[in-house]
Amino acid sequence: MAVLTEEQSMLRDAARTWTQEKSPVSAFRKMRDSGAPLGYDPAVFAEMAEMGWTGVIIPEAYGGSDFGYLSLGLILEETGRTLTASPMLATALAAASALILGGSEAQKSEWLPKIAAGEVVGTLAVDEGPHHRPEKVATKATKSGGGYTISGAKTFVLEGMAAGLMIVSARTSGAETDAKGISLFLVPADAKGVSRKALKLADSRGVANVSFDRVEVGAEALLGAEGEGHALLEKVLDRARAGLSAEMLGSAVQAFETTLDYLKTRVQFGQVIGSFQALQHRAAKMFTDLELARSCVEAALTAIDNDSPDVPELVALAKTKVGDTLHLVSNEMVQMHGGIGMTDAHDAGLYLKRARATEATFGGQSYHRDRYARMQGF
Amino acid sequence: MPDFGAADTELDAFRAEARDWLKTHFPTSLKGKGGLMAQEGVAPSGGDYEVWRKAMGEKGWGTPTWPKAYGGGGLSPHQARVLQQEMNAIGAWNPIGGMGVMMFGPTLLEYGNEAQKSRHIPPIVRAELRWCQGFSEPGAGSDLASLQTKCEDKGDHWLVNGQKIWTSGAQWADWCFCLVRTDTSKKHEGISFLLIDMKTPGVETRPIRLISGNSPFCETFFTDVKVPKENLVGPLGGGWTIAKRLLQHERSGLSGAGGGRGAGGAALPKLAKSYLGEDGEGRISDSDLRARVASNEMEWRAFQLTALRSMAEAKSNQGPTAATSIMKNAGTRLMQERAELTLEIMGSQGLGWEGEGFSSEELGAVRSWLGGKATTIYGGSQEVQSNIISKRILGLPDPLSQS
Numbered sequence: 047m048a049v050l051t052e053e054q055s056m057l058r059d060a061a062r063t064w065t066q067e068k069s070p071v072s073a074f075r076k077m078r079d080s081g082a083p084l085g086y087d088p089a090v091f092a093e094m095a096e097m098g099w100t101g102v103i104i105p106e107a108y109g110g111s112d113f114g115y116l117s118l119g120l121i122l123e124e125t126g127r128t129l130t131a132s133p134m135l136a137t138a139l140a141a142a143s144a145l146i147l148g149g150s151e152a153q154k155s156e157w158l159p160k161i162a163a164g165e166v167v168g169t170l171a172v173d174e175g176p177h178h179r180p181e182k183v184a185t186k187a188t189k190s191g192g193g194y195t196i197s198g199a200k201t202f203v204l205e206g207m208a209a210g211l212m213i214v215s216a217r218t219s220g221a222e223t224d225a226k227g228i229s230l231f232l233v234p235a236d237a238k239g240v241s242r243k244a245l246k247l248a249d250s251r252g253v254a255n256v257s258f259d260r261v262e263v264g265a266e267a268l269l270g271a272e273g274e275g276h277a278l279l280e281k282v283l284d285r286a287r288a289g290l291s292a293e294m295l296g297s298a299v300q301a302f303e304t305t306l307d308y309l310k311t312r313v314q315f316g317q318v319i320g321s322f323q324a325l326q327h328r329a330a331k332m333f334t335d336l337e338l339a340r341s342c343v344e345a346a347l348t349a350i351d352n353d354s355p356d357v358p359e360l361v362a363l364a365k366t367k368v369g370d371t372l373h374l375v376s377n378e379m380v381q382m383h384g385g386i387g388m389t390d391a392h393d394a395g396l397y398l399k400r401a402r403a404t405e406a407t408f409g410g411q412s413y414h415r416d417r418y419a420r421m422q423g424f
Numbered sequence: 425m426p427d428f429g430a431a432d433t434e435l436d437a438f439r440a441e442a443r444d445w446l447k448t449h450f451p452t453s454l455k456g457k458g459g460l461m462a463q464e465g466v467a468p469s470g471g472d473y474e475v476w477r478k479a480m481g482e483k484g485w486g487t488p489t490w491p492k493a494y495g496g497g498g499l500s501p502h503q504a505r506v507l508q509q510e511m512n513a514i515g516a517w518n519p520i521g522g523m524g525v526m527m528f529g530p531t532l533l534e535y536g537n538e539a540q541k542s543r544h545i546p547p548i549v550r551a552e553l554r555w556c557q558g559f560s561e562p563g564a565g566s567d568l569a570s571l572q573t574k575c576e577d578k579g580d581h582w583l584v585n586g587q588k589i590w591t592s593g594a595q596w597a598d599w600c601f602c603l604v605r606t607d608t609s610k611k612h613e614g615i616s617f618l619l620i621d622m623k624t625p626g627v628e629t630r631p632i633r634l635i636s637g638n639s640p641f642c643e644t645f646f647t648d649v650k651v652p653k654e655n656l657v658g659p660l661g662g663g664w665t666i667a668k669r670l671l672q673h674e675r676s677g678l679s680g681a682g683g684g685r686g687a688g689g690a691a692l693p694k695l696a697k698s699y700l701g702e703d704g705e706g707r708i709s710d711s712d713l714r715a716r717v718a719s720n721e722m723e724w725r726a727f728q729l730t731a732l733r734s735m736a737e738a739k740s741n742q743g744p745t746a747a748t749s750i751m752k753n754a755g756t757r758l759m760q761e762r763a764e765l766t767l768e769i770m771g772s773q774g775l776g777w778e779g780e781g782f783s784s785e786e787l788g789a790v791r792s793w794l795g796g797k798a799t800t801i802y803g804g805s806q807e808v809q810s811n812i813i814s815k816r817i818l819g820l821p822d823p824l825s826q827s
């Protein structure tokens with residue numbers, strides 16, 4: 047665990063208490079079984095906003111607390127532990143980062159206070175296929191009148207149904223895979239020509255496909271400089287990936303602890319199954335990986351807070367290491383529980399499904415291993 | 425597949441006979457539609473499925489090597505292989521399956537008495553009755569021999585009380601082959617093998633939902649269930665020996681399932697190219713994933729070659745041995761890995777649960793990925809298999825020998 051300030055410790059303790067009491071896994075299960083249309087419970091999210099969680103990285107001038115990414119990571123780790131479903135990732139982390147890094151004064155004053163208050167859910171609409179490929183943009187934004195007309199389709203937009211604000215990548219010039227020529231736009235979800243379709247994924251969270259049919263926006267909708275959106279988007283995505291990694295770490299830690307408890311209580315052959323070395327060594331391996339993953343996640347978040355130049359490689363490292371770890375732990379959780387782990391009534395399946403969804407979000411392990419290698423020049 | 429030099433005229437004559445018979449009886453509309461069968465263990469009812477099942481059932485070729493006296497095909501292993509080749513050649517598949525065929529039938533043929541065989545084998549051969557396996561209990565999984573379901577001798581009948589769990593297909597089964605405790609003073613020698621009609625008063629099943637969303641298995645409760653005396657298989661207290669034999673059949677069947685290339689699914693390299701694209705030289709564009717797909721393809725080849733080698737080595741019909749444990753772990757791991765790779769290849773499309781936006785192949789991929797996690801748990805978990813390999817094949821000491 048990173049060395050925390052007193053404020054950070056308090057924040058983490060508060061987050062732990064709240065998630066354990068108000069948002070345990072059973073609450074997620076209930077939400078899932080109720081078929082909640084948004085993939086989360088708005089009342090629960092309102093409580094989170096009330097506690098100030100939606101404004102942790104937002105400057106005080108815009109209604110936030112400016113506590114930084116490591117602090118937000120502490121909260122996300124706790125929500126990851128209990129699989130708390132909420133738009134925190136999409137809005138308080140990703141959309142807020144986009145506005146903080148790329149927003150004009152006017153854009154920030156318009157949107158950040160609403161995001162900090164939890165009044166508006168923001169999200170990124172960047173991918174266009176089944177895989178995270180942010181540089182691959184076919185969606186077009188053409189100059190028209192004083193503004194732009196956007197046409198195209200985005201896939202797997204987090205909280206796509208709940209979102210009031212979408213940060214859309216669109217091409218103002220260049221070919222489909224050019225880094226140059228990508229621009230980012232702030233598009234209100236109720237703009238004419240925006241239509242969305244909810245998707246039902248295995249992890250039961252809110253995701254949608256969104257299409258833009260000649261959506262007209264003003265010049266003030268442009269986030270950052272025209273044609274230079276790729277670099278900005280990468281910075282935003284790295285912040286989102288780091289925060290997501292913290293959430294994944296939380297899920298992995300909890301999946302591990304639940305499994306460890308089972309190893310200590312389930313009796314077969316007259317002894318607890320945790321007495322079998324075949325399982326002991328695998329538990330030790332998981333613990334080792336979790337410790338390594340934690341170092342990577344905390345280093346990435348700290349680097350962001352310090353605006354250090356090695357953010358991209360530390361983020362690639364964190365997302366990969368925690369992705370591999372969560373992959374392993376979620377599989378072992380099922381396997382070590384035996385038959386009971388295969389039942390829907392047990393939590394193991396919930397962690398397993400969430401694990402694969404988060405692994406794929408903002409680039410899986412293979413994507414980030416490749417990215418890491420390229421950044422290191424091999 | 426090699427014929428091991430048995431390609432004599434007799435075998436040629438049988439080949440012609442089989443080809444002829446299949447041509448007449450296999451409905452061409454069912455060509456290549458065995459996938460459903462592999463998933464459900466039973467072919468859908470009605471129409472051509474019914475026709476095909478009847479034909480194979482009456483011929484006995486769904487259980488080709490079982491004795492003719494009980495309705496089986498009465499074929500030699502060589503002939504059975506020829507039959508399989510001829511079926512493969514025209515896209516025909518075996519419509520007779522399930523636990524009766526896979527595990528119970530072969531075990532009963534070995535341990536049952538004449539009356540039991542005459543009564544229970546023919547309906548299995550014709551796929552008329554379904555069987556379920558009542559072994560596991562809440563407290564007895566890997567340590568199966570600690571089972572508690574009580575069976576008392578009441579003179580003219582047995583009285584059964586207790587609970588089973590994870591009983592696959594119990595809600596649809598006609599009969600259950602069950603392990604019960606007839607003596608509480610001994611662990612293994614206190615277990616007996618009993619056949620229970622699922623319609624007997626006092627038998628209750630409650631379906632359990634799996635993480636893949638379906639409910640193919642149950643909790644099964646026995647409350648004062650009266651079972652006729654003649655339903656005991658083998659000697660009183662001799663159930664453990666029979667159960668071990670049955671588990672061997674189960675495991676060899678499961679490693680075979682591990683060999684099924686994912687019912688109907690496209691081959692991984694092709695799938696990867698279509699979801700991820702390829703470079704100018706035809707390589708899957710994600711080199712990391714490509715390396716892992718290649719590795720799985722090669723493991724798959726190694727698995728197949730091992731299956732062929734052990735088949736060749738087991739030319740004589742001695743049935744499965746402890747060596748099948750290797751195949752179960754190898755096959756199930758391979759298939760689980762394939763399922764993971766399939767999801768990864770499909771990306772977020774491979775995580776669709778239901779509704780619009782996903783192809784049926786994508787929706788199927790996520791369900792079979794989840795369902796497939798059970799293959800390293802049932803039929804002897806991966807860990808239990810490894811223990812068996814260590815003990816029986818490698819001769820390593822058993823730390824559990826006291827229990």
Ligand SMILES: Cc1cc2nc3c(=O)[nH]c(=O)nc-3n(C[C@H](O)[C@H](O)[C@H](O)COP(=O)(O)OP(=O)(O)OC[C@H]3O[C@@H](n4cnc5c(N)ncnc54)[C@H](O)[C@@H]3O)c2cc1C
Nearest residue numbers: 322381382384385557559560565566590592798802805807
């Ligand atoms: C889909 C499905 C279908 C099934 N169908 C049937 C059926 O039809 N009939 C039936 O009777 N049963 C059935 N089973 C039950 C299955 O056989 C048991 O789940 C299995 O034997 C494991 O027992 P358990 O679930 O109690 O796990 P446990 O035995 O409690 O095992 C928990 C974990 O501990 C490990 N472990 C246990 N002992 C050791 C050891 N000595 N060394 C190392 N590791 C160990 C296990 O491998 C596992 O990882 C089914 C199970 C599933 C999942």
